[in-house]
Amino acid sequence: MSLQKDIMKPVRGKTLPLILDPDTDAAGLHRLAVKKMTDFNSDLDEGPYVLIYPDTSEVINIPGTSKPFNLREYKTEIGKTYNQIALFICLKSDYDKDASDSDQEVFVRRKRVTEVDLADTLPWEPEHESTPKSTAEKTSTYTQLYAPIVVDEDEDGSQDFNVVPIRADPAKKAVDTSISAAQTIEDLADAIDHNTVSRFNISRSNVWDGAVRGFRRSTFCEKSDLLVRFMDDAGSVEEGIDAGGPRQEFLTLLMSFxxxxxxFEGPPQSRYLVYNAAAIREDEYFMAGKMIAVSIVHGGPGPRFISRDLVNHIAGQPGFCAHVTDEEIGRALSEIELAHSLKSLQDVLLKHSSMLQTAGCFRHVSSVEEKHTVVAEYLTWYTIGRNHSVIERFKDGLASLHFLDALCQHPSVLAPVLCHTDKRLTSVEVERLFLPQLSPAGSNRRTTETMALSFWADYLMDCEEQGPVSLEELFMFITGLKTQPPAGMTPHPCVTFSQETIYPMANTCANTITLPLLETYARFKANMDFGIQNSPGFGCLRNGKRKG
Incomplete structure (x- = not known):
C-alpha cells in the first residue's frame, strides 16, 4: 500500500504469492514479505516497511485479541483459506503520516460479498513485472498465499447456498484490465515439464474412452507434455508424430465430447452441473474439471459451453440466474411469480409446500413482494445447493495446474474461456493471422504466389459465407483447433506455396497451410474444398494432406 491523496490504498499490480510455514509470526512474515517485494520490484524504496492488515492497522496481534500474530491462528480466526488471505506492506513514513491524520480506532472484520471492492481483488499487471514465474511445489507443511478471492459466505464463515442474489451489481465484480488470458495461461504453463510425457492412444470413433484411459493411467501427470497418437479404424497408428498438432486436435475433440x-444439463450453450450417481462412482466430475484445466493450460481450447452463472459461482463472484429444465417445477415457480395478492401467494406456496420444503425455502410471507425471494432461493438451491458436492469435486479437478486459483484471481479474464461466446472467426481475422512466406519480389515465383494469395483471400470470404467448407473447418484442417485457443497460437500461423501439389497441405504442428499454385480461382476453390473435406485425420486420406 501507499499513501495516495492522504488515503492509504493498495498499489495495483504489486500483488505477489508468498510461500510460508503456517506457524510464521508477524516478524517472520514481515521479513519474508519485504524480501520478496524488493527482490521482484527494483523500483521499491529501501524502507523501512510496516506489515499491515487490509484495514491498514499494523500486524502485531490477532485482531480483537492480545494474542501475538500467527498465520495459522489468524486463518482460523477469520475463517478463510490460506489463498484468500491478503496482507500488505507500506513505507513506515506513509504509515506514520496516515496514523497521524486519523484518530479513529480501526478494527478488522470479515466482509460480506456486497461489501467487497476492487481493493480486495487486485489484478496482476504484467507491465510492472511483479509476479514471478515460480516452480515451487506445494507440500503438506507449506502453504501459498495468493491475492484474495471473493467468496459468498455468511458472517459465521459458512457458505450460503440458499440465498444468493439473482442478479449482481456490476460495480461489485472484479475487473481485470491489465492482463490477458494468454498472459495468465502462459504463466500457468511454466509448470509443464517438457522433458516428460503423458501418452494418449486415441481413436476418433471414441475419443472419450481413450481420453478417460489416458487421464486415469497411473503414469499420467498434468505437468508433463501430452503425447497423442491417433489410431485409424483398423487399429494401425496414423502417420505423424505429435509435435503439437495431434494434441490440439485431441483437446478440441475432447472439449466437444x-x-x-x-x-451436464441445460441449454447447449449454457450447461450447468447436475448430480449423477453413476458419474460420482466413476469420479467423472473431478475428471471433467481436470480435463478442462489441462486443455487450457496445454494450449488447447476451453469448453465454451459452461453456464456463466455457474462459472461466477465457481470463481467466487456474486450474481446468479438459474436454468430449470423440469417442466413441473417451472410451472410451479411461474405460479408463484404470477401471484398478484398476498392471499393468492400464500395459497400457491401451500400448494407447492412439499417442493419448497425440500429446498428449505417454504416460509410464511407477509407481503406479495416476497415471492421473488422465494423463487430466487429455490432456483439457487435447484442449480447450486442440491449439486454442491459435485460442484466441489469439479472444482477439485479444475484446480489442476493452479487454473482454479487463476480463475478466482482474474475472473473477468478467464471466465470467457469457459463460457459460450457468439464471436466467430472472420475472414479478415484469419487472413491477418496467417502470414504469407513469399519469394523475393520481382521473381516469376513471386507473381504466381501473389495470385494464389488473392485466391486465398477470396476463399476465406467464401468460407465465411457458409460455403462447402466453413472457416472453423478450415482452421481445424490447418491447426487442429476450431478457433484460436485462449493461450494464443504457437508457432505463429503462416501460408506457404507449392507447385508440387494441386491440393492444400497442412502441418498442424507448425500451424502452416501450403497452397497449390493454380491458374484459375474456380479450380483453386474446388481443389481446396475437396482436399479439406477428404482429410479428417493426421494421415493422408485421398488427396488432402495433413500432418502433425
Missing part, C-alpha cells in the same frame, strides 16, 4: 456428458 465433454459437453454431451450426463454430468
Amino acid at each position: 465433454l459437453q454431451s456428458q450426463p454430468i
Whole structure:
C-alpha cells in the first residue's frame, strides 16, 4: 500500500504469492514479505516497511485479541483459506503520516460479498513485472498465499447456498484490465515439464474412452507434455508424430465430447452441473474439471459451453440466474411469480409446500413482494445447493495446474474461456493471422504466389459465407483447433506455396497451410474444398494432406 491523496490504498499490480510455514509470526512474515517485494520490484524504496492488515492497522496481534500474530491462528480466526488471505506492506513514513491524520480506532472484520471492492481483488499487471514465474511445489507443511478471492459466505464463515442474489451489481465484480488470458495461461504453463510425457492412444470413433484411459493411467501427470497418437479404424497408428498438432486436435475433440456428458444439463450453450450417481462412482466430475484445466493450460481450447452463472459461482463472484429444465417445477415457480395478492401467494406456496420444503425455502410471507425471494432461493438451491458436492469435486479437478486459483484471481479474464461466446472467426481475422512466406519480389515465383494469395483471400470470404467448407473447418484442417485457443497460437500461423501439389497441405504442428499454385480461382476453390473435406485425420486420406 501507499499513501495516495492522504488515503492509504493498495498499489495495483504489486500483488505477489508468498510461500510460508503456517506457524510464521508477524516478524517472520514481515521479513519474508519485504524480501520478496524488493527482490521482484527494483523500483521499491529501501524502507523501512510496516506489515499491515487490509484495514491498514499494523500486524502485531490477532485482531480483537492480545494474542501475538500467527498465520495459522489468524486463518482460523477469520475463517478463510490460506489463498484468500491478503496482507500488505507500506513505507513506515506513509504509515506514520496516515496514523497521524486519523484518530479513529480501526478494527478488522470479515466482509460480506456486497461489501467487497476492487481493493480486495487486485489484478496482476504484467507491465510492472511483479509476479514471478515460480516452480515451487506445494507440500503438506507449506502453504501459498495468493491475492484474495471473493467468496459468498455468511458472517459465521459458512457458505450460503440458499440465498444468493439473482442478479449482481456490476460495480461489485472484479475487473481485470491489465492482463490477458494468454498472459495468465502462459504463466500457468511454466509448470509443464517438457522433458516428460503423458501418452494418449486415441481413436476418433471414441475419443472419450481413450481420453478417460489416458487421464486415469497411473503414469499420467498434468505437468508433463501430452503425447497423442491417433489410431485409424483398423487399429494401425496414423502417420505423424505429435509435435503439437495431434494434441490440439485431441483437446478440441475432447472439449466437444465433454459437453454431451450426463454430468451436464441445460441449454447447449449454457450447461450447468447436475448430480449423477453413476458419474460420482466413476469420479467423472473431478475428471471433467481436470480435463478442462489441462486443455487450457496445454494450449488447447476451453469448453465454451459452461453456464456463466455457474462459472461466477465457481470463481467466487456474486450474481446468479438459474436454468430449470423440469417442466413441473417451472410451472410451479411461474405460479408463484404470477401471484398478484398476498392471499393468492400464500395459497400457491401451500400448494407447492412439499417442493419448497425440500429446498428449505417454504416460509410464511407477509407481503406479495416476497415471492421473488422465494423463487430466487429455490432456483439457487435447484442449480447450486442440491449439486454442491459435485460442484466441489469439479472444482477439485479444475484446480489442476493452479487454473482454479487463476480463475478466482482474474475472473473477468478467464471466465470467457469457459463460457459460450457468439464471436466467430472472420475472414479478415484469419487472413491477418496467417502470414504469407513469399519469394523475393520481382521473381516469376513471386507473381504466381501473389495470385494464389488473392485466391486465398477470396476463399476465406467464401468460407465465411457458409460455403462447402466453413472457416472453423478450415482452421481445424490447418491447426487442429476450431478457433484460436485462449493461450494464443504457437508457432505463429503462416501460408506457404507449392507447385508440387494441386491440393492444400497442412502441418498442424507448425500451424502452416501450403497452397497449390493454380491458374484459375474456380479450380483453386474446388481443389481446396475437396482436399479439406477428404482429410479428417493426421494421415493422408485421398488427396488432402495433413500432418502433425
